[in-house]
Amino acid sequence: MTFLYTLFSLFIITLFIGGILFLIGVRIYNGLVYRKNQVSKSFSSIDVLLKKRWDLIPNLVAVVKNHMEFEQKTLAEITRLRSQVMADDVSEKQRLNLENQISRTVNKVVALIENYPELKSDRHVDQLLASLNETEEQISAARRFYNTAVTDYNNALEMFPTNLFASKMRYQPKNLFVTTAEERNNVNVGGLLN
Amino acid sequence: MKESMSSEEIDRLYMQGDRCFHQGEFITAVDKFELLLQIIEPGDRLYFNTQRTLVKAYQQNQQLEKAILLCQEIAASGAIGDAMWGQTFLAKLDPDYQKPVATSSDSDETRVETRPKPSLKPKTLAQFKRYCQNNLLGDLQELESKRKYTLASMLISGILCLILAGCFCLGLSNWLRVNTSFEFYLFCLVFPFTAWILFCRSCIQVYGLGFKRNIIENIVNFIDDHGQLEYAAHLFLEDKRRTINSLTRSQILGDALSEPDDLEQEDCIYGRVGDTDLFFAEITAKKIRGGHLDELGMRQSNHESILFQGLFFEAKFAKSFNSRTFVMPNNFKQKLEPLNRWRGELIKLEDPEFERRFRVYGDSQIESRYILSTNLMNRLVEFNKKAKRKVYLSFVDGYVYLAIPYNYNLFEPKLWKNMTSFTPLKEYFQDLQLMIGTVEDLNLNRRIWG
Numbered sequence: 001m002t003f004l005y006t007l008f009s010l011f012i013i014t015l016f017i018g019g020i021l022f023l024i025g026v027r028i029y030n031g032l033v034y035r036k037n038q039v040s041k042s043f044s045s046i047d048v049l050l051k052k053r054w055d056l057i058p059n060l061v062a063v064v065k066n067h068m069e070f071e072q073k074t075l076a077e078i079t080r081l082r083s084q085v086m087a088d089d090v091s092e093k094q095r096l097n098l099e100n101q102i103s104r105t106v107n108k109v110v111a112l113i114e115n116y117p118e119l120k121s122d123r124h125v126d127q128l129l130a131s132l133n134e135t136e137e138q139i140s141a142a143r144r145f146y147n148t149a150v151t152d153y154n155n156a157l158e159m160f161p162t163n164l165f166a167s168k169m170r171y172q173p174k175n176l177f178v179t180t181a182e183e184r185n186n187v188n189v190g191g192l193l194n
Numbered sequence: 195m196k197e198s199m200s201s202e203e204i205d206r207l208y209m210q211g212d213r214c215f216h217q218g219e220f221i222t223a224v225d226k227f228e229l230l231l232q233i234i235e236p237g238d239r240l241y242f243n244t245q246r247t248l249v250k251a252y253q254q255n256q257q258l259e260k261a262i263l264l265c266q267e268i269a270a271s272g273a274i275g276d277a278m279w280g281q282t283f284l285a286k287l288d289p290d291y292q293k294p295v296a297t298s299s300d301s302d303e304t305r306v307e308t309r310p311k312p313s314l315k316p317k318t319l320a321q322f323k324r325y326c327q328n329n330l331l332g333d334l335q336e337l338e339s340k341r342k343y344t345l346a347s348m349l350i351s352g353i354l355c356l357i358l359a360g361c362f363c364l365g366l367s368n369w370l371r372v373n374t375s376f377e378f379y380l381f382c383l384v385f386p387f388t389a390w391i392l393f394c395r396s397c398i399q400v401y402g403l404g405f406k407r408n409i410i411e412n413i414v415n416f417i418d419d420h421g422q423l424e425y426a427a428h429l430f431l432e433d434k435r436r437t438i439n440s441l442t443r444s445q446i447l448g449d450a451l452s453e454p455d456d457l458e459q460e461d462c463i464y465g466r467v468g469d470t471d472l473f474f475a476e477i478t479a480k481k482i483r484g485g486h487l488d489e490l491g492m493r494q495s496n497h498e499s500i501l502f503q504g505l506f507f508e509a510k511f512a513k514s515f516n517s518r519t520f521v522m523p524n525n526f527k528q529k530l531e532p533l534n535r536w537r538g539e540l541i542k543l544e545d546p547e548f549e550r551r552f553r554v555y556g557d558s559q560i561e562s563r564y565i566l567s568t569n570l571m572n573r574l575v576e577f578n579k580k581a582k583r584k585v586y587l588s589f590v591d592g593y594v595y596l597a598i599p600y601n602y603n604l605f606e607p608k609l610w611k612n613m614t615s616f617t618p619l620k621e622y623f624q625d626l627q628l629m630i631g632t633v634e635d636l637n638l639n640r641r642i643w644g
Contacts, residue, residue, distance in 0.1 A: 017618035045560050123286070137513070148542050 011171065028165050034154040040175055042146040049139045050099055055080050056132055057102070060109065063125055070080075074112065078149045080104045096177070103139075149175045199233050201493055205439050207233075213443075218516060227251060237521040242268070249283060262287050301432050301529050314467055316631050317417055322623050323616060325416050328394060331621075335410040338613045343611065344401040348394050355390040359383040398609065405607045406461070413622055414463060417630050423465035434459060441479060444595030445518065445587045447501050449536050454479035454501050463607045467630065468639035473641050474507040474596075474629045476604050504599035505629055506618045509638055511565070511594040517557035519565050521574065521587040528553040545571045551578050565589050570636065581628055 061075050084090065086097040110129060113119050120126075154173045156162040198210035199207070211226030227248040234241055245268050252261035265287055268280030287291040317325075324333070367374040406427040414425040434457055442453045479501040520537045522528040531540060537555035541562045548571040556562035566574075578585050585599040604625055608618045633639060 042559070134513075137567070138560065138564050141567075142560045144544060145559045145564045148544065152542070 006046065007113060023163075028162050029098060029169075032156055032162060032166055032171065035149070035156050037169065038149040039153050040141065042054065042149040044086045046139065046142040046146055049142050050136060053102070053106075053132070053139065054082055054086065057106070060106070060128055063122070063128060064109065064113065064119060067188065074108055076103065078109065081105060091147070103136070106136075146175050150176050201435060204230065204234060204238075204240065206437055208244060209439055209443060211244070212337060212614045213248060213416060215251050215254075218254075222253045224248065224253040224257070225253055229600050234543070242271075246279065248388075249287075253287065260288060278626070279488045280631045291433040306425045314418060314420065314422075314630065314634065316627060316634065317618065317623075319623070322416065322619075324618070326619055329416075330409060330412060331614075333412075334619075337405065337409070340401050341607070341609065341613055344397045347397050351390055351393055354536040356383075360556055361504055362386070364596075400608050401609070406605065409607075409619075410461065410605050410622060410626075412625055413619075414630075417623075417627055418465070422467060423630065424461055424466075426462045428460050428462075433462070436574075437473075437475060437477060437506070438479075440473070440593075440595070441502075441506060442591070443521070443590060444506075444508070444597070445537075446586050446588050446592055447479065448597055455482040456480040456498070463626075463630065469632045470509050470512075472507065472633060472638075472640045474505060474632075476504070476600075477506045478503045502595060502599060503596060503601065505604070505625070506595040507629055509594055509633060511592055512638055515561050515589065516593060519554065519556035519562040519589040521552050521566070521585075522552050523584040523586065523590075524549070524551055524553045525584070531615060541566075543571060545575070546571075547575050551575060555603070572638050580635070594636070594638065 003077060060089055063070070065075055081098055081102045085095060085102065090098065108133065113125065113129070153171075157166045157171055157173055207226055207230050211223050211230060214220070214223035216228060230240070234244065236343050239300045243262060244416065249261050249264050249268070252258070254262065262284065265284040269284050271275055271277050282330050295621050316641065322411050325428075331421070333356070359379065363374055363379045366382060367378060410427070413424045415421070425465060436459050437459050438454060439458070440571050441447065447454070455481065458478045461474070464471075464473040477607050481499050483497045483499070518538060519541070522534075522537075528534060534540075538557040539555065539559065541554040541556050541559060541565060543549055543554060543563070545568065552574065554562060554566065574585075574587070579596055583598050583600075586599075588595045605622055609614065609619050
């Protein structure tokens with residue numbers, strides 16, 4: 001009788017501990033899935049904003065091309081980059097690189113507009129620049145969200161005990177958005193205008 | 195025939211329309227503002243604001259003809275400021291529209307009006323000290339003599355009260371043929387003491403008369419050397435309603451449905467700093483529980499609890515956004531996520547110093563970061579260091595709201611401090627400069643592309 005009672009107690013204790021471990025496991029598993037989805041969500045938000053910027057670029061080129069006769073090379077460059085980034089066979093890494101180049105070229109065009117008073121006073125150009133500026137700031141915010149989500153995800157991949165689950169689930173670390181050495185340097189507006 | 199609506203309902207309708215407009219629901223916004231224009235009279239304080247937002251809503255809703263018609267109506271209005279806005283906006287809507295040519299006499303006025311208003315330079319304590327010595331010393335000396343007189347009156351009346359209570363106690367004990375004990379003396383003191391308290395309160399009120407007009411208003415004028423701000427020691431009932439609406443809209447205390455039952459406000463400062471319209475006041479928001487309304491509509495036998503006491507600030511934010519973002523102090527209550535779920539998701543930001551001081555909740559991870567740029571985070575940390583207090587912020591419907599709790603009444607004359615010394619004045623100056631300087635501190639004037 002005592003043996004049966006001990007066995008039953010052990011069974012209950014094992015069941016209780018097993019239940020707790022199962023719940024912890026479920027929580028860790030769900031947490032990892034949530035973090036992975038946060039990374040995807042943040043990346044897709046950047047995508048949406050980048051597309052918004054693509055839509056603004058043809059307008060910018062169309063508005064400024066008649067005035068900026070001497071900057072046709074820059075305008076051709078921005079159009080070329082846009083076409084490249086919209087091509088289907090671009091890898092994620094290439095795309096990030098192209099997007100960074102687009103950011104730099106757009107900034108260059110915006111800085112060049114300062115040279116053309118008639119453009120600066122144009123209502124359409126003003127509205128376009130406001131939209132571009134807003135989109136750039138939103139892209140920057142979305143990148144910051146992406147980096148936070150990736151840091152959170154990568155931490156979970158390296159920390160115990162989530163790393164055990166992550167390796168079983170074959171989760172791989174993700175790369176952060178990093179600024180290039182060129183972007184880290186202060187913008188030389190004088191250089192852009194010369 | 196205009197429909198009748200209470201001022202509260204009108205405010206609520208305006209708020210709903212404004213919110214719909216800022217959230218991009220232009221059709222609903224148009225409906226609400228059109229209804230509002232049918233209800234309110236042209237002289238109403240909300241009339242121009244409603245017209246202005248309705249024009250923008252029409253424009254966003256692609257109803258250009260209606261927008262132009264309404265804009266023409268505003269442009270022909272008698273109020274110069276409203277008409278100027280109407281003409282400027284009409285020129286934007288209709289490229290063929292020719293702005294009326296200003297006559298030589300009013301062209302100068304127009305130039306003054308349209309010139310961007312300069313932002314305020316923060317004043318140093320040394321400058322303020324000099325200003326006090328040159329401009330406030332006379333008033334302060336008068337105040338100090340009033341303070342001494344008040345204290346002396348309170349002290350003498352207190353002594354008289356004790357003596358009177360003693361005499362009363364002796365007389366009563368002889369009459370009742372009972373022994374005088376300390377408890378009996380205390381019993382006799384109850385009535386004279388109550389009378390003394392009432393006397394002291396009236397003395398303090400008399401002492402405070404004119405203080406705000408002579409001292410606080412002058413300090414505001416010193417900080418605002420361009421004369422862009424107005425100071426009002428007390429505002430009227432309808433402005434109180436407006437502050438209640440702003441406080442509710444800010445959702446700093448609770449969600450948009452939990453409105454304070456009562457609000458007291460004083461020391462209201464409003465106007466424009468640079469390109470930013472601002473308003474702030476010392477407020478006490480209250481929740482009233484229980485009680486009943488008497489035949490005059492006054493609430494009887496109720497229990498009041500203070501929801502918030504301190505400074506409340508409202509200004510238009512430079513960036514446009516649709517979601518809500520809350521920046522709360524990083525304390526235990528704010529760390530309990532289930533309690534703050536109605537504020538949205540927890541937003542983790544990159545700045546460690548900012549994260550140590552604040553906890554951010556918001557509806558959108560991206561828009562909250564769009565609002566809280568790295569620059570603004572740095573500025574908020576600096577502002578928090580300067581305020582040396584808990585700071586609550588919310589960004590809702592295109593506005594930034596800021597609340598700093600204080601557990602005492604600000605901008606009141608001190609009874610126990612020498613008013614000719616610099617210490618109390620320094621406190622008033624620092625509190626006022628902190629709030630007026632918010633526009634500069636948080637860079638609210640930054641509008642890169644108009």
